[in-house]
Amino acid sequence: MSIYNGIIRRFQFYEAAMPKVATVQCFVQHYRRAHLGGSDxxxxxxxxxxxxxxxxxxxxxxxxxxxxxxxxxxxxxxxxxxxxxxxxxxxxxxxxxxxxxxxxxxxxxxxxxxxxxxxxxxxxxxxxxxxxxxxxxxxxxxxxxxxxxxxxxxxxxxxxxxxxxxxxxxxxxxxxxxxxxxxxxxxxxxxxxxxxxxxxxxCYFHVAAKIYKHTRGVPIVLAARVARDLADTHLLPSSRALNHAA
Incomplete structure (x- = not known):
């Protein structure tokens, strides 16, 4: 649809004068395969x-x-x-x-x-x-x-x-x-x-995203504490410091 709408804007066609979306898609796919080397x-x-x-x-x-x-x-x-x-x-x-x-x-x-x-x-x-x-x-x-x-x-x-x-x-x-x-x-x-x-x-982002997802149903104070503990753990300088904190 983005290609279809782009043709309307670029060439100022009326939508009623445009071919069907399937026709445009078929042409684009053929051109991409024949001239641009794109094919699956x-x-x-x-x-x-x-x-x-x-x-x-x-x-x-x-x-x-x-x-x-x-x-x-x-x-x-x-x-x-x-x-x-x-x-x-x-x-x-x-x-x-x-x-x-x-x-x-x-x-x-x-x-x-x-x-x-x-x-x-x-x-x-x-x-x-x-x-x-x-x-x-x-x-x-x-x-x-x-x-x-x-x-x-x-x-x-x-x-x-x-x-x-x-x-x-x-x-x-x-x-x-x-x-x-x-x-x-x-x-x-x-x-x-x-x-x-x-x-x-x-990756810290993946862990933080999972924590956020699974703490949305708990009290806000508890969720904030979990997020804070995660951030503190992430900033520890070594595994020895992590074991000591635990």
Whole structure:
């Protein structure tokens, strides 16, 4: 409807003279697929993934795609998105992967999933790092057909392997901040925790939002006390101070 209304405003058409919304949508989808490269057909998506697949000789800033599986010819296999054949595709560049090459105790690896970046609302997991200046640096994007432990584990395994291929060293991680999601937590422990002493962190905003949601039915004084205790806990300087406060 936004495109339909935009045409009316831009070209000053009377609504009665406009074609049906379905006709406009069909034209836009055809133009996007034919001229802009936008398509959610599996064959077209696989062709795009193969076209931009990692080769090893890319310029540092050139983006590439990568998957966990490949066929006999070395072409990446993205999967069809079914339960038995998961769709997981990663996107990054050598320059972005270099951001992981830093002191493991001086940065936090962030994992965050959103549904608002793809036409078919597939989850997109954003992976990045934050430094001591609270600056966030993107490392890679992963488009997945579902948010299950298997999908997250495959994405993280892809990240580890691609980092090793580019940097010629193993990925070293200490602190990981993910969504309040059990599937993500299990995937982090099973993939990154194999040879890393992982400290799992939870986003303060997610915790605060959950606390607010579940205290709306209690007395205001009690809800305010819970929120204050949460904020005080968040500002504690160390786990030792937390144990002492408890």
């Amino acid at each position: 057909f599996l064959d077209d998506v696989e062709a795009k993934v193969c076209e931009h697949a990692h080769q090893g000789d890319e310029e540092p800033s050139k983006p590439f795609t990568f998957t966990w599986r490949s066929d006999a010819n070395g072409k990446p296999i993205a999967g069809c998105g079914s339960d038995a054949d998961a769709f997981v595709v990663g996107m990054s560049s050598k320059q972005l992967l270099h951001r992981l090459d830093r002191d493991r105790s001086a940065h936090v690896l962030h994992l965050d999933a959103t549904y608002k970046l793809s036409q078919v609302e597939y989850p997109v997991m954003v992976v990045g790092v934050s430094d001591c200046m609270s600056s966030f640096h993107v490392v890679a994007f992963f488009i997945m057909s579902q948010q299950t432990e298997h999908h997250f584990a495959e994405a993280l395994a892809m990240l580890r392997r691609m980092y090793t291929m580019v940097m010629n060293k193993q990925l070293s991680v200490r602190f990981v901040m993910a969504d309040a999601d059990k599937a993500q937590r299990n995937a982090v422990d099973s993939v990154l925790g194999v040879d890393n002493d992982i400290v799992n962190l939870i």
